[in-house]
Amino acid sequence: MNAQEVLNEIRKGKRFLVAGHIDPDGDTITSTLLMGRLLKHLGKGYTLYIRDSIPEKFGFLAGIGEIKQSIEGLEPDTIITLDAPNLERVALPKPRARVINIDHHQSNERFGDVNWLEVDRGAACLMAFELLRLAGAPLGSQEGEMVFTGLFTETGGFVLPNVSAEVLRICADVMEHGVNASDIAFRMTARDxxxxxxxxxxxxxxxxxxxxxxxxxxxxxxxxxxxxxxxxxxxxxxxxxxxxxxxxxxxxxxxxxxxxxxxxxxxxxxxxxxxxxxxxxxxxxxxxxxxxxxxxxxxxxxxxxxxxxxxxxxxxxx
Ligand SMILES: [Mn+2]
Structure with missing residues (x-):
């Protein structure tokens, strides 16, 4: 499965549930937000869902308030999971909808109807960002802040071995689109x-x-x-x-x-x-x-x- 094939699969759905993992980190939060941007661009109905509360430091990201902690009463036809190796990790019961599983964990259990797994990618938000680019969605400073934040946190501030040329190239690209890298780095590491x-x-x-x-x-x-x-x-x-x-x-x-x-x-x-x-x-x-x-x-x-x-x-x- 490659990005283009996944995008084609996403186009088939109408009502989406986008789920990030419990105990959320920067990668799952920003992947979820970026996927929301993609679905909005494609004119789809969607709900963003992460069961556990979002740490305050991510509050500056655009649309963060759209992420819901409950999915009661929802009947999506497609579920997209991000950054999660299995369904327990996204706190979803056995789904009746089609599942599109997008992840970079080597332990991923391939639980989706569509599985897009790239173990060599440094972060799931890279994959979500690639879909946005591929779909020709407008990319501005808000989307740039999302992917930069995801990459900064997932690489532990660019120190873990998952920091790659691709990671740094995208960081440089989004800085040229107005992202203030030092401001985000400060927010992610600030402590009262x-x-x-x-x-x-x-x-x-x-x-x-x-x-x-x-x-x-x-x-x-x-x-x-x-x-x-x-x-x-x-x-x-x-x-x-x-x-x-x-x-x-x-x-x-x-x-x-x-x-x-x-x-x-x-x-x-x-x-x-x-x-x-x-x-x-x-x-x-x-x-x-x-x-x-x-x-x-x-x-x-x-x-x-x-x-x-x-x-x-x-x-x-x-
Ligand atoms: Mn991740």
Whole structure:
């Protein structure tokens, strides 16, 4: 499947549901917005859907308020999923509509009637942007801000291995169409005083053993700095342990007491495949950046994940 074939498939639908993934990141949010622009250009009816709330820092993107958190009563004839390896990830029940699955995860389960998968593409928003260009949709600074934001966040600020010539070329193109790159970079990395205090607490938990660097965010730390789950922004904290030279895998543990779960983010800039580590815990992602969530007591989960990661690295080396 290539972009032109996917565009032809999209033209066949009338009423669309566009779904990004739960616990949304910049890539899924901007892919969803860009797909909305495409459908608008094609004169289609559409609803944009991401179940979980959108972090505040993305509030400047045009049309962000169009994204709904519920799909009750909708009867689309076509569902487009973006940046999601399976249907659970977009919080959709088994759909009656035709599904167009657009993604760049190697673990994608090919659950669509149409599957456009490009594992070598640095971000899903690149794929959505390509469709817009192909359809001849007008591209201005708003669409440029969407794709720039998606690319900036998905590459961890242009440091992860998914930064490519294509990524930088599109960033340069959209800057020529009025995108203020430094303004977006600032928005994506800005931190208020309480979030900065939280970062301090989290960094104080840094531990390094056998090439594994870990940091933690507990409920108590949120209480101490006076931040709620919705107000805090810890997405980029993982960059600090993964920036240490010689580290093979960095892990960020987040205690989610109300859910009774622990969330993990994994990073590797060393060639270790953290997608495979995360998949041992029912999660996934990309070779250099992945995530997972486990039920259980915080300390037990932490210990288990560290042990399992050590075992994985020992196998790799052995
Ligand atoms: Mn992505």
């Amino acid at each position: 005083e309480r979030n900065l205090a939280l970062l301090g607490e989290v960094l104080a938990t840094l531990k390094i053993t056998d090439g594994i660097a870990t940091i933690e965010l507990t409920e108590k730390m949120l209480d101490d700095v006076g931040l709620g789950h919705d107000e805090h922004d810890s997405d980029s904290f993982i960059r600090y342990p993964s920036s240490i030279p010689g580290i093979k895998v960095a892990i960020f543990f987040r205690e989610m007491r109300q859910e009774g779960t622990v969330r993990m983010s994994f990073r590797s800039l060393s060639g270790a495949d953290v997608d495979r580590i995360a998949s041992r815990f029912g999660g996934g992602g990309h070779p250099a950046a992945a995530g997972a969530k486990l039920k259980g007591s915080y300390e037990e989960v932490k210990e288990r994940v560290i042990e399992e990661t050590k075992r994985y690295l020992a196998c790799e080396e052995g």
